[in-house]
Amino acid sequence: MRKILVIGSGKSTSYLIKYLLDKSTSENLHITIGDINLDNTKKLIGNHENATAITLDIFNENSRVEAVKNADIVVSMLPARFHIEVAKDCVTYKKHMVTASYTSPEMHALDDEAKANGVVIMKEIGVDPGIDHMSAMQVLDRIRDKGGKIILFESFTGGLVAPESDNNLWNYKFTWNPRNVVVAGQGGAAKFLQEGTYKYIPYNLLFRRTEFLDVDGFGRFEAYANRDSLKYQSVYGLDNIKTLYRGTIRRVGFSRAWNIFVALGMTDDSYTIEDSENMSYRDFVNAFLPYSPSDSVELKLRHALKIDQDDIVWDKLVELDIFNAEKRVELKKATPAQILQKILMDSWTLEENDKDMIVMYHKFGYEQNGKKHQIDATMVALGDDQTYTAMAKTVGLPVAMATLAILNGKIKTPGVQIPITKEVYEPILKELKDFGIQFNEKEVPYLGYNPLNN
Numbered sequence: 338m339r340k341i342l343v344i345g346s347g348k349s350t351s352y353l354i355k356y357l358l359d360k361s362t363s364e365n366l367h368i369t370i371g372d373i374n375l376d377n378t379k380k381l382i383g384n385h386e387n388a389t390a391i392t393l394d395i396f397n398e399n400s401r402v403e404a405v406k407n408a409d410i411v412v413s414m415l416p417a418r419f420h421i422e423v424a425k426d427c428v429t430y431k432k433h434m435v436t437a438s439y440t441s442p443e444m445h446a447l448d449d450e451a452k453a454n455g456v457v458i459m460k461e462i463g464v465d466p467g468i469d470h471m472s473a474m475q476v477l478d479r480i481r482d483k484g485g486k487i488i489l490f491e492s493f494t495g496g497l498v499a500p501e502s503d504n505n506l507w508n509y510k511f512t513w514n515p516r517n518v519v520v521a522g523q524g525g526a527a528k529f530l531q532e533g534t535y536k537y538i539p540y541n542l543l544f545r546r547t548e549f550l551d552v553d554g555f556g557r558f559e560a561y562a563n564r565d566s567l568k569y570q571s572v573y574g575l576d577n578i579k580t581l582y583r584g585t586i587r588r589v590g591f592s593r594a595w596n597i598f599v600a601l602g603m604t605d606d607s608y609t610i611e612d613s614e615n616m617s618y619r620d621f622v623n624a625f626l627p628y629s630p631s632d633s634v635e636l637k638l639r640h641a642l643k644i645d646q647d648d649i650v651w652d653k654l655v656e657l658d659i660f661n662a663e664k665r666v667e668l669k670k671a672t673p674a675q676i677l678q679k680i681l682m683d684s685w686t687l688e689e690n691d692k693d694m695i696v697m698y699h700k701f702g703y704e705q706n707g708k709k710h711q712i713d714a715t716m717v718a719l720g721d722d723q724t725y726t727a728m729a730k731t732v733g734l735p736v737a738m739a740t741l742a743i744l745n746g747k748i749k750t751p752g753v754q755i756p757i758t759k760e761v762y763e764p765i766l767k768e769l770k771d772f773g774i775q776f777n778e779k780e781v782p783y784l785g786y787n788p789l790n791n
Contacts, residue, residue, distance in 0.1 A: 338361055338365050338366060338367040338387070339364070339365055339366050339367070339409050339744060340366075340367050340369065340407060340408045340409045340410075340565075340660055341357060341366055341367070341368045341369070341407035341408065341409065341410055341411075341412065341740060341744070342369050342371065342404055342405065342407070342410070342411045342412065342425060343357075343368060343369070343371070343373070343414060344370075344371050344379060344393060344395065344404075344411065344412065344413050344414060345371075345413065345414035345415045346370050346371055346372045346375075346377050346378040346414070347377070347414060348591070348726070348728070348729060349414060349463070349728060349732040349733055350381065350414050350729065350733055351381060351436070351724050351725050351727050351729045351733065352371075352725060352729045352730045352732075352733035352734050353412070353414070353732075353733030353736050353737045353739070354367070354368065354381045354382065354388075355371065355381070355725075355768075356733065356734060356735075356737040356738070357737050357740070357741075358382065358385050358387065358388055360489065360741060361385070361387035361388070362460045363386065363637065364741065364744075366387060367387050367389070368382075368387060368388045368389075369388075369389045369390075369391055369404070369407075369408070369530070369581065370382060370388065370390050370391070371390075371391045371392070371393025371404055372390075372392070372393060373392065373393065373394050375390045375391075375392060375707070376790065377458050377690070378390040380724075381486050391404070392445045393409065395419055395422060395662040396422065398568040399427060402426055402430075402462070403743055405423065405427060405430055405432055406430050406432075406472040407609060407753055408432055409432065409433075409744060410432060410433040410737060410740055410743060410744050411423060411427050411432055411433070411434045412434075412435050412436065412737075412740055413434060413435070413436040413438075413605070414436070414437070415436075417438035417439060417441070419511045419734075420436055420438055420441075420444065421441065421443045421444060421500070422429070423632065424444055425447065425448055426457060427452050427456060427458065427594075428447050428450050428456050429467070430457070431454045431455065431456055431695050433456055433457045433458070433459075433743045433744070434455065434456070434457070434458045434459070435462065435736055435739050435740045435743065436459070436462075436736070437459055437460075437461065437463025437464075437466075437467055437732050437735075438460065438463075439460070439461060439466060439737050440460040440461060440753065440755060444458070444460065444696045444753055445753055446751055448752050448753040450660060451751055451752050451753055452751045454681070454751070455751050456751055456752075457748060457749075457750065457751055457752070457754070458741050458752065458753040458754065459553075459739050459743065459748070459754060459755075459756065459761075460524075460753060460754065460755050461755040462735045462736055462739050462755070462756045462761075462765075463731070463732035463733075463736060463758065464494065464591045464695060464728070464731035464732050465494040465697070465737070466755065467731075467732070467735050467736075467756065468546065468697065468716070468735060468769070469492055469494055469697060469699075470557075470569075470695055470755055470756050470757050470762070471735070471756050471761070471762035471766050472697070472714065472755075472762075472766065472776055473490070473492060473573065473699055473721065474573065474717065474757045474758075474762055475762055475763070475766060476699065476701050476712060476714060476778070477490070477573060477574070477575075477701065478759065480701060480703045480705075480712075481574075483705070484634035484705060485703040485704065485705040486703055486704045486705070487492065487575060487578055487701065487702070487709070488578060488580065488702050488703060488704055489578065489579060489580040489581075489700065489701065489703075489711070489783075490573070490575060490578060490580070490581055490699070490700070490701055491548075491580070491581075491582040491583070491584070491698075491699070491700040491701025491704070492582075492583045492584075492697075492698070492699050492700075493513065493548075493550060493560045493583070493584045493585065493586045493696075493697065493698045493699075494695070494696070494697045495507065495558065495560070495585055495586025495587055495695070495696045495697075496509040496512040496513050496693065496694075496695055496700075496727075497510075497512065497586070497587070497588065497693065497694045497695075497696060498512070498691065498692075498693055498694060499692035499693055499694040499719050499720065499727070500555070500694075501692060501697040502687075502688075502690075502692045502693075503588075505656060505684060506653045506656050507588075507590075507591055507594065507596055507648065507653055507685070508587075508588035508590070508591065509587065509588065509591055509685060509690065510685045510686065510687050510693070510740055511681070511682065511686060511687065512687065512693040512694075512720075512726060512727070513728055514676050514755050515681065515685070516674070517626075517676045518680055518681075519604055519606075519674045519677055519681070520559070520604060520606050521585065522540055522543045522562075523540055523564075523604070523606070524564060524566060525540075525560035525564060526538055526539045526564075527540075527543055527561075527563060527564050527565075527566070528564075528565060528566060528567060528665075529566035529567065529581060529582045529583070530566070530567065530570075530578065530579065530580055530581040530582070531579075531580050531582065532580055532785065533551050533579045533580075534584050536717075537670070540599070541599060541600070543561055543562065544561055544592040544593070544595050544596040544597075544599060545592070545593070545596055546561065546562065547559040547560060547592050548560050548582075548584065549589070550586065552698065552715050552717060553638055553715070553777070554697060554717075555694075555717055555723045557589050558586050558587065558588060558589065558696060558698075559586070559587055559588070559589045559590075559592055560585060560586050560587070560698075561584055561585055561587070561592050561593065562582065562583070563583040563584055563585060565580055566584075567581060567584040567620075568583075568621055571575055572755070573666075573755060573757070574790070580702065581585070585667075585745045586696050586697075586698065592647065592785060593650060594649075594747060595652070597642060597644070597650065597654065598677060600642060601622075601625040601626075601638075601641075601642070602625050602673060603621075603625065603673045603674070603676075603677045604673065604674050604677060605672065605674060606672045606673070606674035606675070607671060607672070607674045608673075609670040609671060609672055610645060610670075610671060610672070610673060610676065613668055613669065613670060613671040613676060614665075614666060614667055614669045614671075614674075615664050615665070616665070616666045617661065617662045617663065617664075617665055617666070618658065618659050618661045618664045618665075618666060618680055619634055619659070619660050619661060619663075619667070620662075620666075620674050621659075621666060621673075622634055622638065622659050622660060623637075623734070625673075626638060626641060627641065634660055635660060638654075639651065655685050656684065657680060657681065657683075658680075658683065658684070659774060661681055664683075666679065667679075667765055679774045687723050687726075688723070689721060689722070689723050690722060690723070691722075691729070692719060692720045692721065692722065692726075693719075693720040693726045693727045693728055693738055694718065694719050694720065695716075695717070695718040695727045695728060695731045696715070696716070696717050697716040697717075697776075698713070698714070698715050698716075699713070699714040699715075699776075700712075700714075700762070701713075701714070702711055702783055702784075707784035710780065710783055711780070711781050711782065711783040711784060712778055712779070712781070713778070713779055713781050714776040714777065714778045715776065715777050716774065716775065716776045718730055718731050718773065718774050729752070730772065730774070734769060734772055734774070735756070735765055735769070738758075738764075738765045738768055738769070739756065739761065739765060742764060742765070747760075747764065747791070748760055750760055
């Protein structure tokens with residue numbers, strides 16, 4: 338049997354493992370899933386005859402190398418910082434590798450050796466990055482193939498709660514790593530191109546500069562800019578483009594309320610708070626407000642940030658229970674961002690029967706025969722439950738499909754790469770349609786840049 342090693346069995350692996358198990362008999366596969374904790378692994382594989390769960394500590398070099406050597410292809414679903422040692426083993430022992438994570442400089446440095454050894458290291462083939470690459474390149478290539486000149490590309494993605502599980506004022510729940518949500522946008526100004534001009538949005542203004550998006554059947558959303566919209570400019574072949582913007586999708590009103598935390602300093606992850614384990618939630622809020630012997634924490638916050646008591650933003654803050662004097666932080670030497678994350682997890686963690694939703698929106702502007710055209714493409718994927726989430730579906734299925742395509746020799750080009758070639762994206766996007774993951778395209782009047790961001 339052909340052997341696939343999957344390292345890691347976290348929240349994003351449910352559809353990945355199910356897909357491979359469903360294909361295991363017809364494709365003659367045996368899937369070994371390695372993790373340091375096998376509780377979730379055993380739930381996902383059950384008693385399937387073509388699957389084995391093994392305890393695998395990737396920091397134990399001998400066991401890691403042995404597991405890699407025994408596989409025909411390796412799928413790494415570890416946190417991004419841990420991929421590199423697995424990748425080095427794969428290159429050394431000539432094993433292909435697939436992962437959804439971003440390509441680090443250390444990973445890219447393996448490119449020459451991977452090519453020399455005939456090894457495919459497929460990176461960034463989840464949802465974002467992943468489906469965004471493939472769906473964008475498919476349309477960009479199609480426009481260029483018919484003689485069009487790309488002048489605008491905007492791309493947005495959001496992990497959200499599905500409408501039937503949307504039961505809080507923020508219209509949001511955590512569907513991925515909560516930490517990434519809390520610290521989003523930090524580390525420098527967001528940068529992008531607009532009508533040939535470089536634009537920058539500093540972090541303190543990021544959540545007040547949003548663009549509105551309408552998705553048929555799902556209503557209106559807003560998007561704020563990603564930190565670096567230009568990262569894939571050359572990769573996508575867009576060196577001469579006029580407008581290039583990438584952003585994160587939320588429901589309308591989220592960003593304005595989130596900006597309260599930014600303005601107070603609660604998303605800061607650069608220092609720790611003294612005696613944080615003994616603080617109440619109310620103490621935490623008060624730590625960022627001026628001293629007053631008579632005014633309440635609520636009054637000080639409303640006054641400092643000019644929030645009216647009948648403002649929906651105020652209701653959103655109250656809903657999070659951040660003024661509770663009894664709930665304790667219970668985190669030692671915690672940063673403000675870590676404390677805020679704990680508070681939010683009380684309210685924004687998916688319940689057992691909650692469903693999540695992935696929304697992706699691309700805008701393509703191009704010139705052809707002296708006229709300007711625009712194509713808008715949208716994709717919405719809905720989860721089934723807390724295990725088989727939309728996030729797991731849109732991350733895991735592309736990974737699984739690429740794994741099988743490499744194993745079957747349909748993806749042959751060696752080296753460290755991302756899924757931007759027709760060899761990769763055409764068959765995967767076609768198969769994703771069988772799972773309800775597909776884009777709806779429509780021609781719309783060319784609108785150019787959004788006036789909100791000029």
